[in-house]
Amino acid sequence: MFELIEKGLESKTVAKANLVQVRGQTRKITLCTAQNGVIENFSHITINGISARVLAQNKSWGFSSTNQVKKEKVEESLKTAMKLASASAKAKHQKIVLEPVPIAEAKISAKAKKPFENADLEEIKNIPQEACKGASAVGKNIADVKASFLTIQDQKWLASSEGSRIFQESTRVLLFVDVVAKEGNVYCPASENLGHTGGLELFDENPPAGLGKKVAKKADKLLKAEAPPSGRFRVVLHPTICATLLHEAIGHPLEADLAMAGGGFGNHVGKPVMSKLVSIYDDGSVERGLGYFPYDDEGVKCRRTLLVENGLLRSFMHDRTSAASMQTSPTGNAHAWDYSVEPLIRQTNIGIKPGDSTLEEMIEDIKEGLFIEGTFGGQAESSADFTFGFQNAVWIRKGKLANMTRGANLSGNAISVFKTIDAVSKEVVLRPGACGKGQFAVQGRVVPSVRCEIMVGGQGGK
Amino acid sequence: MRTEDYWKFLGDVARKTVKRLENMGAAQVEAFYLATRTTETNIRNSEIFNENTIEDMGVSFRVATSDKHVGFACTNVVNTEKAVFEAGEKAFTIAKLSPSVPDFTLPTKHKIPHVKGLFDKRVANADVEETVDIAYRLIQSTENVDKRITAKGGIASFSYIQKGLVNSFGIDFEAKETQAAVYVYGSGSQGGEVTPSCGDLELKRSFDLNPEKIGKTVGEMIVAQFDPKPTSSFEGAVIFEPSAVSYQLFYAMMSALNGENVVAGSSPWVGKLGKPVASEILNAEDDGLLNEGFNSRNFDDEGFPSQKTALISRGRLKNFLQDATTANRLKMANTGNASRSGSGLEMASQIIGGGYKAKPKVFPSNLTIQAGKKTRNELISEVKKGVLVGDMGGFVQAGSGLISAQLVRAHYIENGELQYPIRGGMVSGIAFDWFKQIDVVGNDRKQFFNAVVPSLRVEGVKIIGSR
Secondary structure (H helix, E strand, O other), X not given: OHHHXXXXXXXXXXXXXXXXXXXXXXXXXXEEEEEOOEEEEEEEEEEEEEEEEEEEOOOEEEEEEEOOOOHHHHHHHHHXXXXXXXXXXXXXXXXXXXXXXXXXXXXXXOOOXXXXXXXXXXXXXXXXXXXXXXXXXXXXXXXXXXXXXXXEXXXXXXXXXXXXXXXXXXXXXXXXXXXXXXXXXXXXXXXEEEEEEOOOOHHHHOOHHHHHHHHHHHHHHHHOOEOOEEEEEEEEEOHHHHHHHHHHHHHXXXXXXXXXXXXXXXXXXXXXXXXXXXXXXXXXXXXXXXXXXXXXXXXXXXXXXEEEEOOEEOOXXXXXXXXXXXOXXXXXXXXXXXXXXXOEEOOOEEEEOOOOEOXXXXXXOOOEEEEEEEEXXXXXXXXXXXXXXXXXXXXXXXXXXEEEEEOOEEEEEHHHHHHOOOEEEOOOEEEEEEEOOOOOEEEEEEEOOEXXXXXXXXXXXX | OOHXXXXXXXXXXXXXXXXXXXXXXXXXXXXXXXXXXXXXXXXEOOEEEEEEEEEEEEEEEEEEOOOOEEEEEEEOOOOOHXXXXXXXXXXHHHHHHOOEOOOOOOOOOOOOOOOOOOOOHHHHOOOHHHHHHHHHHHHHXXXXXXXXXXXXXXXXXXXXEEEEEEEOOOOEEEEEEEEEEEEEEEEEEEOOEEOOOEEEEEEEOOOOOOXXXXXXXXXXXXXXXXXXXXXXXXXXXXXXXXXXHHHHHHHHHHHHHEHHHHHHOOOOOOOOOOOEOOOOOOOEEEEOOOOOOOOOXXXXXXXXXXXXXXXXXXXXXXXXXXXXXXXXXXXXXXXXXXXXXXXXXXXXXXXXXXXXXXXXXXXXXXXXXXXXXXXXXXXXXXXOEEEEEEEEEOOEOOOOOEEEEEEEEEEEEEOOEEEEEEOOOEEEEEHHHHHHHEEEEEOOOEEOOOEEEOOEEEEEEEEEOOO
16 A cells, blocks of 8 residues: 555656645444344444545645546546645635644554454454343343444554654444433433453453443333422542543533634633642553544654643644644544545643542532433533433432432533532543544543533423 | 446346246345445535435345245346345245244235325436535525524435335336435534523425525524523423424334334234224324325335325224235235334344345335324413423333433423523323323424324323422
């Protein structure tokens, strides 16, 4: 592949470009979904392709991709990208003068203890089947169980006109379990995901049957739970929902492109923006994280970027363009979902540094509040206004966990919510995550439990 | 080779592969092949940010053995017969190893209709100068409304789509379609306070786009958001505007109507055929034949003819959405709703994406709610105390219909007049209850991706204020 894409860099078509990046990729996806014990979908997907990205007249990027991995197609994509970049240069006001980045020559394969390549189809098929069995065994109220096992095997090549030549290879393994429990007219959904960069060792500590059972037990228990309350509460957010809040409502406003568009953090670098107990980072080098990337898709080395330190805003996440316009260095956050799309500013593995509380201590100090668990995802504005679904809550009364409630949504402004954080747990967990900012991405989150105040939109009373 | 030659080659090898797999003992084989070319210009922070062209071509195979063991595989390596055949063979190998899918079937051959206005040569041949021009006009027209506005993002996009379907039951269809889409969103800043993002879109098959109108609408939406106030909690009438309906309410309805959810037992409308599920003023149908409809088609994504299907008539449930397999399983008629659009909130389907990469799922074509007669102003003028909701943030729980959503672009209404934009706050309730509480349907129907919906006014909704 290098030979093919390198040739393109020498093409006369792009002789006048400021920068040329050519990427190539092969991706294999295996999906096996079992629903109520039947393999409902067993799919094998192969995607190959190349893309060319060109910066022209120090003003505008052009991008072109194709599934045809051929010499003449590399040339054609470069030509199109150059034309696209030039077409809009006249309508652009701002200049893009990129800071040079170190030239990288690297060949990196992500580690896996039990490589997926060694698994046969029989073994693959058993993973979601086992999860289904584990869930169905919970009882007659388990109405619908769906378990999807998915792997993404990637090989990526990047060659740039600056001289970088980067090859990266990785496998990501995921398992999703969704259960609906039903009794009469009452439906209660629950779900949980596992995922990492690596191999089938993902299931050593969390066997699929156990995960299925855990999710089904929760859905079943929710049938008897009361409706969630509405209003503002002092809460402890479990890492599952903390991860959603961190990624969506804090992470996105810390992405430089959204920040520059009038995001909630303004341009307050160096100033206090949240509770002193909170330090936030993004780290593409967390090896087991779903967002593990040694280099980003502009050839910038991924590292740990401190975003918030003890409540003070330290940095945004950047690609080379945003770094240039904010006169700082890129942070390795330019990532493309696959060869066919251009890199955008994305989180890799975003995390909150561990605090010094135990979960018991965090609950103990609450007179009346909620312990909020599980996520149904959600959305947020770059202002940090958010709405997220949680799967269930447990009342905290006089410092003790009491009865369970069903899920509802949380809403508010995350920056305001993060100002109210008065405890962060010692324990942090690595969670799988996903994002749909224009294009898809799988990412990691390294999250503790946090205690804060938040608005709950349930139907019940106190 | 030119793209057209590749396309012809792909169709030929797809047909050959179907035959070869049949000869190897496969009972049912389907090849779905697709070529897309998209030219788009993206907007970021008042500027043209970049231009992309993305071309892709791929083929997928569904293969079933005689005892209904089913496998799926696809590839976009389509320049040799060998690579395409390997994908077919892989699907067959997977099928032989999979447990059987009861009632699995591919559709048989029927005459297909011709829906008008799904292809426009001008969109198919659109050049980047044209998308740049439209994107530029979007920015200008949004920001010209008021100095405090920034067009934060958006897109002008033209796609040319060719699709083909071949199966063991004689289906051998091809179709050409185009899609033109513009979208812009922005917010306004005043005294350090930023309004929520407001956006609007136009989805067409032809070049007939009006970026000035979209930009002006967005600009006006933003201006209406200045000086928001919190409201207290109360129960009142809520007018959900089309954009708000097209998301959470639509998703709840679509999930309840989905034949797959009927099979799985997770639709709350199981066993309710003929019974009331909504207010008697509500009529809904799935219309795959809608002229120029954004999600119209001659045949669905497994080759069954498109049709118009009554789903809810005067509030009573008339039918569910089906593909060949769910129809077979439920002993109901196929409604031509197999779709590979890949849409859905499930992470697995988002990772895979749509088109040739996706196995068909049941999905609406254009799920249409019949428009009423009243204008937006008339809807507002009849409300004593309530809220006008432009958009809502947050998901709906499909099975239970639970919506507890953040208010976005919402206004407080009192004595028939808009009072002020609302800061913060949520609405909370069960979508399936709200369907029954609809008292008026607006005349302002709008096309979204696969929803064509008007404003709905719902009585007795719980509003959670932040005051």
